[in-house]
Amino acid sequence: MQNGEDLNFIEKFKTFFTNRKIEQRRKNISIIRVNINNSTKFSPIYDSGCCLAREKTDEEIIKMNNDDLLIEKYVIKGKSEIHWEGNKINHFQLIQNLLPLHQETIENRFKVIRNRYNIEKLKTLINKIDNSLPDFCYDYKLTKDRKEVIVKIVDLRIQKLLSLL
Numbered sequence: 001m002q003n004g005e006d007l008n009f010i011e012k013f014k015t016f017f018t019n020r021k022i023e024q025r026r027k028n029i030s031i032i033r034v035n036i037n038n039s040t041k042f043s044p045i046y047d048s049g050c051c052l053a054r055e056k057t058d059e060e061i062i063k064m065n066n067d068d069l070l071i072e073k074y075v076i077k078g079k080s081e082i083h084w085e086g087n088k089i090n091h092f093q094l095i096q097n098l099l100p101l102h103q104e105t106i107e108n109r110f111k112v113i114r115n116r117y118n119i120e121k122l123k124t125l126i127n128k129i130d131n132s133l134p135d136f137c138y139d140y141k142l143t144k145d146r147k148e149v150i151v152k153i154v155d156l157r158i159q160k161l162l163s164l165l
Contacts, residue, residue, distance in 0.1 A: 051078055052150050058143060064152075065145045071152045075160065091157070095164050110165055119155055126151050 053061060053074065064070040079088050084097050099106055130141045142150075 052153060053146070056149075058145070061143070061146050061149050064149050068152070071149070071156055075153060075156045078157075092160055092164065095161060099164070107165060110162055113158065114162060117158055119151070122154060123151050126154075 053064065056064065064074065076090065076092075079090050082089070082094060084094065089097070095106065126147050129147075133141060
């Protein structure tokens with residue numbers, strides 16, 4: 001596929017799966033163009049739900065990085081795309097609602113998370129995430145503050161989820 005064909009395919013793909021209008025859909029899926037063989041694939045990670053503060057300006061990120069209360073508010077206000085009894089609920093409410101129905105499964109998954117989670121590994125991963133970008137993409141690299149905010153957001157989410165048990 002070439003550039004125009006790629007975007008046309010993605011628009012149709014997103015329309016089919018998200019059932020949203022064109023103006024809204026461009027925020028939900030990203031692509032990667034591999035220049036070696038001119039192929040296109042979907043991005044393996046993309047902040048489609050604004051859960052990693054992609055919608056925040058650099059100025060807002062700096063404020064968040066210097067104020068843990070702003071991080072806390074951001075994490076708490078996050079909503080899953082799952083509705084429960086007609087209401088859109090946050091991630092923590094979702095787990096609380098699922099616990100009585102699937103307690104053993106959730107407890108087992110949380111044990112795995114507790115055993116594997118390591119904040120230092122998370123920091124290393126986030127800090128290196130854009131190291132291999134080519135020079136012409138320098139302007140798209142994440143700032144130090146943005147990387148720190150992403151680490152804080154992920155860490156707080158994990159800590160809050162694990163505290164539910």
